[in-house]
Amino acid sequence: MLKSVPAPVIGVDLGGTAIKLGCFQPDGTLVAERQVPTPQPSTPEAVVAAMAAAIADLDPQHHVKTIGVGTPGPADAQGRIARVAINLAGWQDVPLADWLESQTQRSVIIANDANCAGLGEAWLGSGRSFQDLILLTLGTGVGGAIILKGELFVGRDGTAAELGLITLNPDGPACNSGNQGSLEQYGSIQAIERRTGMEPALLGARAQAGDPEAIAFWQAYGRDLAAGIASLVYVLTPEAVIIGGGISASAPFFLPALEAELQRRVLPSSRQGLQLRVAELGNRAGMVGAAKLALVHQGLG
Missing domain, CATH: 3.30.420.40 (ATPase, nucleotide binding domain)
Structure with missing residues (x-):
């Protein structure tokens, strides 16, 4: 047969x-x-x-x-x-x-x-060797996905994993979601433009050219991002955090600060073996x- x-x-x-x-x-x-x-x-x-x-x-x-x-x-x-x-x-x-x-x-x-996007990275991208991971997409907004034991987690109504809407600063800028000071208000393209007056691509090019102000911005950006990711790590203890979206093109300038801040904020018992990866599949x-x-x-x- x-x-x-x-x-x-x-x-x-x-x-x-x-x-x-x-x-x-x-x-x-x-x-x-x-x-x-x-x-x-x-x-x-x-x-x-x-x-x-x-x-x-x-x-x-x-x-x-x-x-x-x-x-x-x-x-x-x-x-x-x-x-x-x-x-x-x-x-x-x-x-x-x-x-x-x-x-x-x-x-x-x-x-x-x-x-x-999280499923894609978990299947054929930079998350393919992990069973438990978080994806953050840094772009027009800050989106996300949670993969637990190899399966997509969407919650009881299908709307879980709105990772960009967690609170980073209770007194921060208003968010379209109704929240205030959400991670999106510090990590998105619009947030970067509001804070610097420049697009992320230009800031990345300036950092590449050695501009100290651009380098300092990306270091601060990495620390802000880490503060939000730290909360997620404490709750989910993933094997990996994957950074995607258009802003990830500048990851070389903010990942070192992000990693150092995570090590400072998160207990070793909650981040044991934690890997930081940049998404591979792009659009x-x-x-x-x-x-x-x-x-x-x-x-x-």
């Missing part, structure tokens, strides 16, 4: 400007990929139609049976409903999985895009993680 070959899956990373899709074998081999513009205005109906068309183009022979989708906002714990989608028009409790299943005739599971992490989400849903992850 011939042994059946496990079916490939598709991972979809839904962003405000682009939709990235990849078809993966269960061993992580990328078979094919596409990128299409996110419709403008990005209403749920228009986005689902664009995703369905791109999926049909990527897998015209219908070899894929399961699709994973990362959305820019929280999903419900069952992976069916996009509760809110940041930077997309008119998204509120959208039954995205149901709609996409109806248009593609394939099984669909969805999750927050930062959670997908493919969400797509890769969405494929891993599909594999788990398919019973192959």
Whole structure:
């Protein structure tokens, strides 16, 4: 009797400007990929139609049976409903999985895009040798993901691991979440621009050129980041903390200060063997993680 070959899956990373899709074998081999513009205005109906068309183009022979989708906002714990989608028009409790299943005739599971990025790094990126890890994405906001015993932790309602919204300074700048002084208000692109008047890329270039003020800023940034990460380490005692997002390009300038501050703030018993890593997958992490989400849903992850 011939042994059946496990079916490939598709991972979809839904962003405000682009939709990235990849078809993966269960061993992580990328078979094919596409990128299409996110419709403008990005209403749920228009986005689902664009995703369905791109999926049909990527897998015209219908070899894929399961699709994973990362959305820019929280999903419900069952992976069916996009509760809110940041930077997309008119998204509120959208039954995205149901709609996409109806248009593609394939099984669909969805999750927050930062959670997908964490899954991606844990599967094929810098977290692949760890079972317990935290991913922080440092970009327009500060997102995150928690992987425990190799599985994504989303909490009872699917909205856990909003790591950027933990309180760093109770008297700090107001946050869109309603919090004040959140980690996001010290670690995001907007926070850096507010504090320095410069974009992170320029600050990184200046530090590379030896500018003492830029170097001093990144050292302070690393210490601030460590203060937030210290709280997470005490609660979760992960094997690794992975730093991703666009700001991670300047990691060489802030990781040494971050590591030193973690050693100062966290008891050795809570950080034994803790590794600090920079994410490896770049802007493919969400797509890769969405494929891993599909594999788990398919019973192959």
